[in-house]
Amino acid sequence: MTRFTAIIFDLDGTLIHSAPDLQFAANAALETIGRGPLDLATVISFIGNGVETLVKRALAVTGGGDDALERTVLAVFLDVYAENITTLTRPYDGVIASLETFRGEGIKLGICTNKPTAPALDICARLDLTRYFDVIVGAEPDRPKKPAPDMLLACLSQLGCPREQAIYVGDSAVDYQTARNCDVTFRLFSKGYLNEPLPLLTAAEQFDNWHQNGILAV
Numbered sequence: 001m002t003r004f005t006a007i008i009f010d011l012d013g014t015l016i017h018s019a020p021d022l023q024f025a026a027n028a029a030l031e032t033i034g035r036g037p038l039d040l041a042t043v044i045s046f047i048g049n050g051v052e053t054l055v056k057r058a059l060a061v062t063g064g065g066d067d068a069l070e071r072t073v074l075a076v077f078l079d080v081y082a083e084n085i086t087t088l089t090r091p092y093d094g095v096i097a098s099l100e101t102f103r104g105e106g107i108k109l110g111i112c113t114n115k116p117t118a119p120a121l122d123i124c125a126r127l128d129l130t131r132y133f134d135v136i137v138g139a140e141p142d143r144p145k146k147p148a149p150d151m152l153l154a155c156l157s158q159l160g161c162p163r164e165q166a167i168y169v170g171d172s173a174v175d176y177q178t179a180r181n182c183d184v185t186f187r188l189f190s191k192g193y194l195n196e197p198l199p200l201l202t203a204a205e206q207f208d209n210w211h212q213n214g215i216l217a218v
């Protein structure tokens with residue numbers, strides 16, 4: 001029997017392919033200040049550190065911008081995103097079946113995402129994911145984002161799970177570092193939005209297909 005009793009997942013690029021809706025909102029926000037659109041690969045390379053960073057990076061590559069412009073563009077981005085949050089966003093193939101399997105095995109499930117809490121909850125509700133999770137922790141203004149340990153520790157505490165019994169599954173260097181900062185076992189979904197190289201992971205520490213539930217292998 002496995003020693004793991006809880007699995008906590010990152011959201012964007014791990015459970016869901018959300019980049020096309022994030023790209024739409026980013027480009028709509030850029031358009032309001034006369035900036036041209038970004039392609040999908042560029043937007044994907046900006047995902048993982050939260051929406052503020054995504055907007056900051058989008059402004060930086062289209063001509064720059066100060067804090068006031070960042071705030072203005074972020075507000076438009078969030079408004080547009082709220083209206084188009086699951087237009088194109090879908091769970092990766094095999095995610096639902098995996099969640100069903102984990103629940104069937106009595107494993108506690110959580111989400112720990114740098115996406116703000118409101119859109120994270122909205123997406124889960126619209127994609128019928130909410131029912132699988134005991135806790136969903138999103139970014140809050142007064143809490144340090146990943147890779148700071150705070151969010152993942154909050155998730156563990158709400159699950160009542162000791163850190164040595166948990167796995168954190170993510171798609172990015174931010175997620176890897178978060179798990180390390182919490183001393184939690186990490187598994188990489190390698191077909192998400194990895195945009196920085198990671199230290200060498202063994203084959204058992206990563207997977208590229210949700211139809212293989214190998215992430216629970218020790």
Ligand SMILES: O=C(O)COP(=O)(O)O
Nearest residue numbers: 011012048049050113114
């Ligand atoms: O909002 C982001 O930048 C990333 O969100 P994630 O933590 O779910 O990958």
Ligand SMILES: [Mg+2]
Nearest residue numbers: 010012013171
């Ligand atoms: Mg991610």
